[in-house]
Amino acid sequence: MxxxxxxxxxxxxxxxxxxxxxxxxxxxxxTPDAILSPDEEQTxxxxxxxxxTDYVKSERVLRGVIxxxxxxxxxxxxxxxxxxxxxxxxxxxxxxxLGFEAGPGVMNRLADVRVNALMSGVRYLERxxxxxxxxxxxxxxxxxxASVIQPKNRVLPLIDPHFSDRFNAxxxxxxxxxxxxxxxxxxxxxxxxxxxxxxVTASSPRELQVQALWKRFxxxxxxxxxxxxxxxxxxxxxxxxxxxxEFQPKEPAGxxxxxxxxxxxxxxxxx
Amino acid sequence: xxxxxxxxxxxxxAKYDVACTSSGVGRAAKAGAVGNSMxxxxxxxxxxxxxxxxxxxxxxxxxxxxxxxxxxxxRSNDTARATFTPRELAELTMAFYRRNYIEGLFLSSGVIGCxxxxxxxxxxxxxxxxxxxxxxxYIHAKAIPGADERLVARLGRLADRMSVNLELPSRQSLxxxxxxxxxxxxxxxxxxxxxxIRQTQNELTLYRxxxxxxxxxQSTQMIVGAxxxxxxxxxxxxxxxxxxxxxxxxxxxxxxxxxxxxxxPALTTRPPLLREHRLYQADWLLRFYGFSADEILDExxxxxxxxxxxxxxxxxxxxxxxxxEVNRADYEALLRVPGVGVTSARRILQARRGGPLxxxxxxxxGVVMKRAQYFIxxxxxxxxxxxxxxxxxxxxxxSGGGMALPETARQxxxxxxxxxxxxxxxTGQI
Numbered sequence: 001m002x003x004x005x006x007x008x009x010x011x012x013x014x015x016x017x018x019x020x021x022x023x024x025x026x027x028x029x030x031t032p033d034a035i036l037s038p039d040e041e042q043t044x045x046x047x048x049x050x051x052x053t054d055y056v057k058s059e060r061v062l063r064g065v066i067x068x069x070x071x072x073x074x075x076x077x078x079x080x081x082x083x084x085x086x087x088x089x090x091x092x093x094x095x096x097x098l099g100f101e102a103g104p105g106v107m108n109r110l111a112d113v114r115v116n117a118l119m120s121g122v123r124y125l126e127r128x129x130x131x132x133x134x135x136x137x138x139x140x141x142x143x144x145x146a147s148v149i150q151p152k153n154r155v156l157p158l159i160d161p162h163f164s165d166r167f168n169a170x171x172x173x174x175x176x177x178x179x180x181x182x183x184x185x186x187x188x189x190x191x192x193x194x195x196x197x198x199x200v201t202a203s204s205p206r207e208l209q210v211q212a213l214w215k216r217f218x219x220x221x222x223x224x225x226x227x228x229x230x231x232x233x234x235x236x237x238x239x240x241x242x243x244x245x246e247f248q249p250k251e252p253a254g255x256x257x258x259x260x261x262x263x264x265x266x267x268x269x270x271x
Numbered sequence: 272x273x274x275x276x277x278x279x280x281x282x283x284x285a286k287y288d289v290a291c292t293s294s295g296v297g298r299a300a301k302a303g304a305v306g307n308s309m310x311x312x313x314x315x316x317x318x319x320x321x322x323x324x325x326x327x328x329x330x331x332x333x334x335x336x337x338x339x340x341x342x343x344x345x346r347s348n349d350t351a352r353a354t355f356t357p358r359e360l361a362e363l364t365m366a367f368y369r370r371n372y373i374e375g376l377f378l379s380s381g382v383i384g385c386x387x388x389x390x391x392x393x394x395x396x397x398x399x400x401x402x403x404x405x406x407x408x409y410i411h412a413k414a415i416p417g418a419d420e421r422l423v424a425r426l427g428r429l430a431d432r433m434s435v436n437l438e439l440p441s442r443q444s445l446x447x448x449x450x451x452x453x454x455x456x457x458x459x460x461x462x463x464x465x466x467x468i469r470q471t472q473n474e475l476t477l478y479r480x481x482x483x484x485x486x487x488x489q490s491t492q493m494i495v496g497a498x499x500x501x502x503x504x505x506x507x508x509x510x511x512x513x514x515x516x517x518x519x520x521x522x523x524x525x526x527x528x529x530x531x532x533x534x535x536p537a538l539t540t541r542p543p544l545l546r547e548h549r550l551y552q553a554d555w556l557l558r559f560y561g562f563s564a565d566e567i568l569d570e571x572x573x574x575x576x577x578x579x580x581x582x583x584x585x586x587x588x589x590x591x592x593x594x595x596e597v598n599r600a601d602y603e604a605l606l607r608v609p610g611v612g613v614t615s616a617r618r619i620l621q622a623r624r625g626g627p628l629x630x631x632x633x634x635x636x637g638v639v640m641k642r643a644q645y646f647i648x649x650x651x652x653x654x655x656x657x658x659x660x661x662x663x664x665x666x667x668x669x670s671g672g673g674m675a676l677p678e679t680a681r682q683x684x685x686x687x688x689x690x691x692x693x694x695x696x697x698t699g700q701i
Contacts, residue, residue: 110622111632134315134325138370145369163371165300166307166408170369187303210366213278217367220282221328222318225527225542231321235314245372246316 005031008048011089013037015081018089019058021051022096031097035089069099072107076122082154085121092118129158135236136163136174137245139202139211145172146200148243156183156192164190173198211245218246272353274363280353284333284344285379287529288436288492290522293325293374293409295487296431306368306375306408308431308487313374326377326411327367331355331393335381339438339449340532341497344381348530354383357396365404375409375431376400386417390426397429409487414464416456423460424484427467432487432519435461437512440505444498448534464489465516488519495550496526496543497535502575503568506553510564513557523550549575556581559613560606578669583609586646587664593646594653598627609668610643630654642668 009024009032011017021035032049036042065074077092085091094114099106109115132155138145145167149155156176163172164185175182175198182195202208241247294312314323330344332354338346355363360378367373378396380389393412400406412430414423427433435457439445442454467484474481491512495505509521525542528535553575556562560582567581568574576584586593586609595604597619605616615637622628622636630649634640644654645664659667 105625108621109625110618111628111635112625113635116635130311130313133309134313134371134374136371140370147371162307162309167305167369168300169303169305210370213275213363214367214370214372216275216279217282217327218316218318218324220279221286221324222320222322223286223527226320226322226525226544228321229319232317232319235321235323236317244316245370 005033006046007032008042008044008046009035009051009089010042010048011035011037011051012053013039014053015078016055016058017051017053018081018092019061020054021089022061022093023054023057024049024051025093032090032093034087035093037089065096065099068103069096069106070104073099073104076107076118079122079125080118082157083118083121083125084152084154085117085124088121091121125153125155126158128153129155131240132159133162135240135244137243138172139200139245140207141200141203143171145170146175146198147173148175148177148198148200150177150239150243152178154179156181159183160190160192175200211248212250215246215248215250274359277353277355277359278329278363280351281329281331281333281355284350284381285328285330285377287343287524287527288328288377288379289322289524290411290434290490290492290520291323291326291328291377292520293411295519296409298407298486300407301405304405304407305365306406308375308407308409315371315373325374326409327364327373327375328377329355329360329379331360331378331380331389331396332383333381334383336384337382337449337451339451340530340534341438341448341494341526343529345530354392355396357392357399360396361399361404361406364400365406368406368408373408375406375411377411379413380415382415386415387419387422389415390418390422394422394425394429397426401429411487414460416452416460418460420460420463423463424467427464427485428482430485432490433464433485434490434492435464437491437493439498440493440495440500440508441498444500448497461489461491461516465518468517489516490518490520490522492522492524494526495523495547496540501573502546502550502553503564503570503573505550506557506568507564509550509554510557521554523547523554545577546575549581553581561603579665580609582607583642583668587661587668590661594648595646596648596651597633598623598650608643608646610639610641610646612637 007030009021011021018035021032025031033046034044042048062074065077077095080088080092091114095106095118098112098114102109106115110119128151132149132151136147136149136159138147154176156174159174160183163174163183167185169187170185171187172185173182175195180194180196181192182198183190183192202211292312293308294310296308297310298308300307312325314325316324318324333344333350334352334354335344336346343350364373364376368375378393380393383389383392397410397412400410410430411432411434412426414426414433414435416435437457438449438452445452445454464485468488471481471484493505505523512518512521525544525547526536526540527542528538528540531538553567556567557564562585566585575581579587586607592607595608597605602616602620605611605619606613611619618636619628619633619638622632627650630640633643633649645659645667647654
């Protein structure tokens with residue numbers, strides 16, 4: 001009997017919620033045309049079924065994926081779920097259906113559109129996370145390093161190990177304005193929490209001075225004979241720049257900073 | 272002088288150095304200390320010239336006693352001079368690093384007093400960073416030619432990567448343009464560093480905790496277009512350097528006229544960016560694609576084709592090697608196909624375990640069919656344009672083209688080339 005279609009699933013957006021959707025799809029013999037999390041708009045007029053997250057069901061699906069496909073496939077869908085590709089959750093369901101038929105070999109089927117679409121989604125996520133390892137800009141406020149980013153994918157779980165290792169003795173916070181959550185780190189622990197907004201403005205003279213020095217360096221290091229804004233834009237797309245110190249307009253107080261520096265002598269002071 | 276002024280002068284003086292990467296060593300942070308390092312390297316920003324900013328690239332000092340004709344810091348050039356104290360530079364590095372502006376420090380220097388004196392100053396900066404500030408990020412340091420061996424050894428224990436600039440692609444050019452530097456002075460530290468790296472690797476197989484020496488390897492750079500060497504000479508030299516000194520990278524810097532000198536191309540010369548680009552393409556073929564320097568350029572063709580990249584150029588000249596069957600060919604053969612790179616070749620190997628590949632599937636794997644179509648068969652079938660003549664093929668593959676032309680048609684283009692244009696293009700005077 002063919003699966004029922006013309007149906008939409010709505011769930012709470014969590015990974016366990018998605019796995020519950022997978023469970024229900026098998027249990028009810030139906031293949032939804034879309035699986036939507038709360039932040040996605042419904043564009044189809046089909047009937048919507050609300051799927052309540054059930055940890056027993058999600059655990060069963062996860063064990064099924066690990067045992068009948070492979071542990072790599074389980075890691076893979078967990079990553080894919082963080083990505084922002086179009087129609088993500090339905091594609092994950094389609095991948096799992098293929099995987100339950102084909103077994104562990106499914107991870108090699110790179111040219112199959114059901115696998116390939118998710119793979120490129122995961123690559124996009126990983127590439128964006130790698131970008132943010134470089135493009136995150138911290139501003140020091142009373143000893144805490146604070147940063148705001150606006151990623152398309154949910155990159156915080158991917159950049160957490162990197163920053164928590166690099167700045168392990170610091171207190172820092174990286175706010176993801178797109179997904180309204182934040183990575184908070186204190187020596188010895190870090191976690192991702194929901195957070196609607198974080199405003200970061202430099203106020204201390206030393207912070208303004210360091211920012212001015214960085215802007216100057218960024219400006220000076222370009223070789224005039226090779227100016228190439230197109231290449232710069234390919235490598236560093238405009239969408240990243242609003243949060244990056246060196247692309248902020250120069251402080252009108254620039255003169256004051258230099259005077260401050262004169263006053264403080266040659267020393268930068270304690271960093 | 273303020274830090275702002277010093278930073279401006281000393282980063283301005285360092286900007287022509289191109290070897291600015293932060294790759295080659297993976298290292299976790301020590302608990303309580305600042306900084307780690309990622310083997311793949313991280314770009315933190317991009318400057319207006321489109322190049323990656325990964326490290327704080329500055330000179331310790333630009334008060335140089337040498338008078339190398341091509342260098343902006345030459346003694347006889349009338350320019351502002353400054354010197355960072357080790358403390359100033361260490362504090363600046365930490366302030367930038369903590370805010371995630373940079374991946375670490377790239378430290379070079381003009382020769383202040385003598386080579387040994389300069390190296391001692393650099394060593395003081397790095398010791399402050401590593402010991403007092405417990406800095407675990409990336410450090411790239413230049414060895415100053417002519418410095419004492421013990422100083423080179425000490426610097427190598429503090430830095431992740433070291434480099435000695437070859438400056439020019441032949442000894443004669445070096446003698447003519449940089450009379451204060453001797454070829455031996457450049458090669459001796461390079462050799463010492465190479466031996467030091469080899470020795471550490473041997474020791475590491477015996478003892479787990481041996482102090483690391485230049486763990487991210489050694490690199491060098493040379494200026495292209497300030498002296499008369501052919502591309503072939505430069506490329507064979509590069510291949511030789513990789514082999515003899517086991518360098519991680521060789522960097523090429525298109526000559527940028529900064530000072531007038533009768534021994535150099537005129538100040539109005541445009542930097543030969545295309546030539547630099549072709550050298551990097553060929554460098555990649557040497558390091559990742561299993562090509563040898565002789566395969567890329569030979570006596571008949573000592574300079575790069577202005578319209579074809581070196582890999583397409585090789586493919587066009589070796590029709591006997593093609594077509595390659597993507598469902599059977601081994602990794603090495605796949606790598607020779609224009610439009611197939613290291614990543615897509617690996618993906619092809621993995622994907623065909625799951626079943627035969629189609630042309631559409633290849634596209635999904637990231638193969639650039641625009642170029643690859645002329646050189647492959649998919650399940651025994653050729654692409655529609657597969658039987659082009661050589662001239663048509665060149666037209667189809669050249670940077671401007673993409674459209675196959677009938678053999679009799681003359682290709683009209685901006686780059687309609689005569690021999691004269693060709694040489695102009697290579698020297699950058701387009």
